[in-house]
Amino acid sequence: MKTGITGATGQLGRLVVENLKRKVAAENLVALVRSPEKASDLGIEARAFDYGKPENLAAALQGIDHLLLISSNEIGKRRQQHENVIKAAQQAGVKWIVYTSLLYADRSTLSLAEEHKATEDALKTSGIAYTILRNGWYTENYTGSVPGAVKAGVLLGSAGEGKISSATREDFAEAAAVVLTSENQEGKIYELAGDDYFTLTDLAAEISRQTGKEIPYKNLPETEYAEMLKSFGLPEGMAKVIASFDTGAANNDLFDDSKQLSRLIGRPTTPLAQVVKEILAK
DSSP: OOEEEETTTSHHHHHHHHHHHTTSOGGGEEEEESOGGGGGGGOSEEEEOOTTOHHHHHHHTTTOOEEEEOOOSOTTTHHHHHHHHHHHHHHHTOOEEEEEEETTTTTOOSTTHHHHHHHHHHHHTSSSEEEEEEEOOBTHHHHTTHHHHHHHTSEEESOTTOOBOOBOHHHHHHHHHHHHTSSSOTTOEEEEOOSSOBOHHHHHHHHHHHHTSOOOEEEOOHHHHHHHHHHTTOOHHHHHHHHHHHHHHHTTTTOOOOOHHHHHHTSOOOOHHHHHHHHHHO
16 A cells, blocks of 8 residues: 655655654555655665656655645646546546645635645545645744744734744645545545644744844735835735735734644644744754
8 A cells, every 4th residue: 555745855745754654554655756866865675756747746646545645836727737647647547636725725815725725626526535724824834933033023914913824744645644644534635734733923022032032024015015025025916915815814814723733743733932932942
């Protein structure tokens, strides 16, 4: 019984592989990646697998029984890329696909939701058994800005007082490994998020507490925040996308209090304070 992991050399994929290796034999895992040479340190079989090259995907999936489809990082191309993988899985006889989607993808106002919802719909009509992991925001998406906030003396954003129920990549990776190695998961849709929520005001307060410096949160209009991000060197398109994510957060699109994630992994999700501490220690 072989399990394939797409994007296995990515930040989430590597963590999933490490979690799976604690549960199943390494010879039963296959890394499906653009550059197999970059997967040499994973200690499992690696096959060339590019979402954008559909002509090669079915061959790479031969012998794969279960597939973790980690969503592509190419925003705007995801729908077609994911459909390429699903069609190839049909051809290769894959029996089960677990897909990393977006929290409340069926009703979220985040721009990311459309492509995730389209992928979910494609899975549901594929004839292949599926499980959907609707992952919330990674805590790292916000704590990555901690060093810059300390240096500038202010945390910038456009999320207002929106509630963010984030969890770490490790939390989400562990959940994926649990689902992939558990029985009776077919057809389930999980809304996965952190146990506790925070606002960006709360994040600024936590940074202030741990550094002993006063780091306030400054809320900006979406367009102004996008311009600010652009001035930091981000491409204009990416700056606009990131700013729009904050607007979604302001609408509480990143909030969930069901605690499905912690129940799935059998432990509390990683606290914000711990992640901030680790960032500041670097």
